[in-house]
Structure formats: structure tokens, C-alpha cells
Amino acid sequence: xxxxxxxxxxxxxxxxxxxxxxxxxxxxxxxxxxxxxxxxxxxxxxxxxxxxxxxxxxxxxxxxxxxxxxxxxxxxxxxxxxxxxxxxxxxxxxxxxxxxxxxxxxxxxxxxxxxxxxxxxxxxxxxxxxxxxxxxxxxxxxxxxxxxxxxxxxxxxxxxxxxxxxxxxxxxxxxxxxxxxxxxxxxxxxxxxxxxxxxxxxxxxxxxxxxx
Amino acid sequence: xxxxxxxxxxxxxxxxxxxxxxxxxxxxxxxxxxxxxxxxxxxxxxxxxxxxxxxxxxxxxxxxxxxxxxxxxxxxxxxxxxxxxxxxxxxxxxxxxxxxxxxxxxxxxxxxxxxxxxxxxxxxxxxxxxxxxxxxxxxxxxxxxxxxxxxxxxxxxxxxxxxxxxxxxxxxxxxxxxxxxxxxxxxxxxxxxxxxxxxxxxxxxxxxxxxx
Numbered sequence: 001x002x003x004x005x006x007x008x009x010x011x012x013x014x015x016x017x018x019x020x021x022x023x024x025x026x027x028x029x030x031x032x033x034x035x036x037x038x039x040x041x042x043x044x045x046x047x048x049x050x051x052x053x054x055x056x057x058x059x060x061x062x063x064x065x066x067x068x069x070x071x072x073x074x075x076x077x078x079x080x081x082x083x084x085x086x087x088x089x090x091x092x093x094x095x096x097x098x099x100x101x102x103x104x105x106x107x108x109x110x111x112x113x114x115x116x117x118x119x120x121x122x123x124x125x126x127x128x129x130x131x132x133x134x135x136x137x138x139x140x141x142x143x144x145x146x147x148x149x150x151x152x153x154x155x156x157x158x159x160x161x162x163x164x165x166x167x168x169x170x171x172x173x174x175x176x177x178x179x180x181x182x183x184x185x186x187x188x189x190x191x192x193x194x195x196x197x198x199x200x201x202x203x204x205x206x207x208x209x210x211x212x
Numbered sequence: 213x214x215x216x217x218x219x220x221x222x223x224x225x226x227x228x229x230x231x232x233x234x235x236x237x238x239x240x241x242x243x244x245x246x247x248x249x250x251x252x253x254x255x256x257x258x259x260x261x262x263x264x265x266x267x268x269x270x271x272x273x274x275x276x277x278x279x280x281x282x283x284x285x286x287x288x289x290x291x292x293x294x295x296x297x298x299x300x301x302x303x304x305x306x307x308x309x310x311x312x313x314x315x316x317x318x319x320x321x322x323x324x325x326x327x328x329x330x331x332x333x334x335x336x337x338x339x340x341x342x343x344x345x346x347x348x349x350x351x352x353x354x355x356x357x358x359x360x361x362x363x364x365x366x367x368x369x370x371x372x373x374x375x376x377x378x379x380x381x382x383x384x385x386x387x388x389x390x391x392x393x394x395x396x397x398x399x400x401x402x403x404x405x406x407x408x409x410x411x412x413x414x415x416x417x418x419x420x421x422x423x424x
Binding site for chain 1: 221222224225226227228229232253254255290291292297305306307309310311313314315316317320322361367368384385387391393399401403405406407408409410411412413414415416417418419421
């Protein structure tokens with residue numbers, strides 16, 4: 001999986017922001033949305049917005065812009081956010097709890113059906129309505145919970161072992177929030193979410209601003 | 213600030229991973245580290261690793277690779293992770309608590325000196341040793357806490373108001389974990405950390421794998 005090249009990754013990463021703006025405009029009852037408006041709202045160039053949106057297959061109409069309803073539906077369909085994605089959270093600590101409670105995810109079709117934790121005291125509790133199950137039930141529950149996606153929020157030194165167990169249990173997509181680069185078969189999608197990357201960008205931007 | 217273009221942003225985002233590998237190799241007592249080794253460990257191409265590392269100014273030695281000690285110091289210095297960055301967390305919910313407890317940050321010079329929360333019941337408590345202060349003390353405390361960086365982990369509808377208050381109080385860098393695109397003066401660095409972007413990438417990768 002690590003070798004899979006995703007073309008236009010930065011464009012894909014920007015789509016959720018466009019979707020957010022489009023949904024707001026849709027709620028306001030407007031029919032069309034221009035690339036210039038989106039660009040001004042988000043601080044991008046209009047040409048960038050047009051290029052990014054083109055990867056979804058939508059095209060704007062001259063002088064009018066994008067039909068808002070179609071734009072929302074097209075981005076959602078491109079990202080498969082118009083389907084339900086049943087997911088488990090492995091590691092029910094602060095980060096796991098924060099992700100389960102993150103309100104943005106519900107509009108992306110993400111549905112948390114269970115969390116797993118190695119602390120027996122947590123088993124039986126609920127986090128935002130999602131039941132916490134004992135970690136040793138992980139392998140046995142993936143099939144009956146009908147999940148293929150797992151969010152990994154365990155300590156770094158447990159990351160690879162749990163990845164192996166998730167893969168063996170039939171999980172085909174892992175969203176990895178540990179800063180350990182886990183290994184998985186090519187048939188399993190691993191998305192690494194390294195918070196250090198954001199801090200690296202922030203640090204470099206600060207230096208650029210200070211230099212002027 | 214939104215108009216500031218950071219060249220080679222993807223390269224900068226990968227530097228923390230290289231630093232992690234270099235530190236491990238340094239702990240093992242090895243003197244040199246090759247781009248090929250780093251590439252294999254992280255699933256990149258060696259040419260990519262060399263290009264990325266070149267932005268820090270370091271160059272490898274033929275047949276030997278990069279001197280590990282120098283590599284670690286060079287990346288840390290490039291990212292300013294060899295300095296102390298005093299920071300506050302605004303919003304002491306699950307995500308704020310998770311970020312304060314995230315062990316990776318301590319090695320990046322990030323030092324949390326206080327958290328702020330609008331819930332009076334949280335004031336006076338500690339999160340991983342960091343005191344929680346009442347939100348209405350925010351403006352008055354930024355100077356005496358000697359902080360210029362704030363992590364924003366409040367609900368979306370509070371994001372712009374708190375950004376304005378942080379800027380007025382003298383904060384010059386905001387790491388924004390809400391999915392609201394906040395507006396700030398050009399002199400203030402805003403780094404948006406949108407978890408939806410990662411989920412967009414994951415969704416597209418899954419489709420690519422299923423197509424084959």
C-alpha cells in the first residue's frame with residue numbers, strides 16, 4: 001500500500017473545505033457558487049479552486065459558477081462520503097474519545113460502532129454513546145460488527161502489534177494516529193495522520209513570517 | 213498569512229518521519245544513515261528522501277550516507293525544534309487533553325504552560341500536569357505566561373471569536389484544530405489541522421485499492 005501513488009493528493013485534501021463552504025451556501029438557499037467566492041473564503045487562488053474541483057468531474061457554468069446542489073453531491077460521491085463507513089476505534093484514550101466525539105465526521109458517513117481498550121476498567125463504558133469493549137475481544141468482533149475500517153489511537157509501541165491483529169481480523173483500512181509507521185499488506189489501506197507534520201509546517205511558516 | 217506560499221510543503225511534512233528514523237539509528241549507535249535505508253523504512257523512493265532532506269541544507273557522503281548526528285541536528289534546527297516553544301491550549305476537552313498528553317511533542321520543543329476552558333468546573337484542574345485556567349483570564353495571561361503559540365481546540369462556532377481574542381492578546385501563531393477556517397492578520401501564522409483531509413485521502417485510497 002505504501003507504494004500506491006495518489007495523484008493530486010493536495011487537491012483531495014482541500015476538497016473537504018470546499019464541501020463545507022458549498023454546504024453553507026446551500027443552506028443559505030443559493031443556487032450557484034463561484035470559484036472566486038470559494039477562493040476568497042478560504043484564501044486560495046480561484047484557478048486553484050477550479051483545478052481542484054475538476055478532479056471530481058464537475059464543471060462550472062460561465063458567469064454563474066457551480067450549481068451548489070450538484071457540487072455538494074459530486075464532492076460527497078467522489079469522497080464516498082455519501083455511503084456509510086462503519087468503523088471501530090482501537091484505543092479509547094483522550095484522542096480516541098475526541099475522534100468519536102468529533103462532530104465533523106458524522107456528515108462524512110463515518111459511523112463509530114465500537115471502541116476497544118486494553119484497560120478492563122473502561123470496558124462496558126460508553127463514549128458519546130459508543131460502547132467500549134475489551135481489547136482481547138477485538139479479533140472475534142470485527143466480523144459481527146461488520147466493520148472494515150479501524151482508527152488506531154494506541155501508544156506507539158503497541159501500534160504494529162495491533163495493526164497485525166486488525167489485518168488478521170479482516171480490517172482493510174487503518175487510519176493510523178500513532179506516530180509509528182506501521183507495516184501492512186498491500187491490500188490494506190493505511191492512512192498515517194502524523195500531528196508532527198502540522199507542527200513542522202507551523203514552525204517553518206513562523207520562520208518565514210519573522211524573516212518577512 | 214493565508215497568502216504565504218510555503219514551497220515544498222510536502223517535503224517539510226515528511227521531515228518529522230525522517231527525524232524519527234534518524235533518532236532511532238542514532239540510539240542504536242550507528243554513525244551513518246543512507247537515503248535507501250530511510251526510503252525502505254518509510255515506503256518512499258530514495259530519490260524523494262534525498263530531495264526532501266536537501267531542503268534542510270544537509271548533503272550525504274558518497275557510499276556512506278548522512279552522518280546521523282548531523283542529520284538529527286540539521287532537521288531539528290531547520291524545524292526550530294531545538295528551541296523551546298511555550299504554548300497554551302484553548303479548549304480543554306478530549307482533543308485538547310489528547311494534544312497535551314501527546315508524547316511526540318515534547319521532543320519537538322513544544323511546552324504546554326496552560327490550558328483554558330470556558331467550563332468553570334474545569335478551572336483549577338490539571339491535565340498531564342498542565343493547569344487549566346478560566347477562559348475569561350485568557351487576554352490577561354498571555355503576556356505573563358510568555359506564550360506566542362496557541363492550539364485551538366474549541367467548538368467550531370467559537371473558533372473565530374477566540375482567534376480574535378488570541379490575536380488581540382498578542383498570540384502570533386495559531387494551530388487550529390477546529391474545522392472552521394479562521395481569519396487572522398497577515399502577521400499571525402495560522403496552521404489548519406483538518407482531520408477531514410485525512411479521511412478524504414483515506415476514502416480515495418480505498419477506492420483505488422478496490423478498483424485494483
